[in-house]
Amino acid sequence: MRGSGLGSVPADLPGLSIIRHSDLAVSPWANGAGTTRQVAAEPEGSTIDSFDWRVSIADVVRECSFSAFPGIDRTILLVEGRVMVLAINGVECRLEPLAPVRFGGEAEVTCSVPDGPTRDLNVMCRRGEWAASVEVLDARKPVSVAPTSKMIMFLACFAGQWSLVEPAAHRLGPGDFLRVGCTATVQAAEPVILIRLARSRGARAFGAGDDGAAG
Template sequence: MRILRAADRVAAPWKNGGGVTREVAAWPPGAGLDGFDWRVSLADVAADGPFSVFPGVGRVLTVIAGDGLVLEIEGQVVRLAPGAPFAFAGEAHVTARLTAGPIRDLNVMVRRGAWTARVEPWRGDAVAAPDGLTLVVLLEDARNLAALDVVLFDAGEAVTLDLPPETRALTIALRTD
């Protein structure tokens, strides 16, 4: 088990230059935006605009702060409510529109054919698979963890955290495909 502190993250420009992201973790380390097998990041979105394109990548986006986001994906309109993970293809042409001011999102990206990802609310009972990783993203301060700290469990580790039952958090399950 490793704790990845929010305070240690460094802001970097989006691939398309339209904003900033803060990488939580990626594999392989130091792979960059075009060479990762999987990547977990947080982004602050303050203006409407296009998403970066990532061919061959599956994405799961979850609004974690703010009112929500409307995506237009290849002509289809989807409203993302806070806390509801939404999966889509990284090569899709996506335009985002804020519904009522800035938002923060959790973005999970996996190289299709190598990894899969699932994002869901923390229930305190997640189990790590022998062939993957589990990350728990805190959405608020809890015990000795700050909001947006992430606890990473390696393959096969028991996913247990001593958190108050009402703690708001998300679980990310990354599995080899």
């Protein structure tokens, strides 16, 4: 199922699944300012109004206003393009490449792309039920990640080819995601993005030293 987050599971990758960028359905925005590709969401089959957490990619081509998501915590990371400028409740925030920005989904947000179209990674989770972290890893040397039993973890790279090294060797392309349910080692010439989600009432955003960090 597209956007379910289940992905394909090669026989030699128990506990891992690959979500290919080419398999993600494109949903145009009603205002014509961009498109969204949903990577994964839970519960399976949830709508834009009923998800517990959601990972997606957005392409923005012109100035627009963001939809409101009351009760949702959002993290946005610019993965393609030079800059995106947000006004969050009237306060300007410049998104530079690979620098995560967090804000409440109920905020009034407008967006402009002064240097041309951009692509961004969006991670949204229901406040008080789930916590999310988005971290950028240097994977020029192999880097390993190990999720806990209560954690959902994704890896992605948006520039060039990258590789799963262990527990089995697989090639991945730009924009592909790896859903990680066991210890995995990856390598890439460009930065790799680590997404962590954990269910916990009263949850907070992860810190770099929390369980499941890369090593």
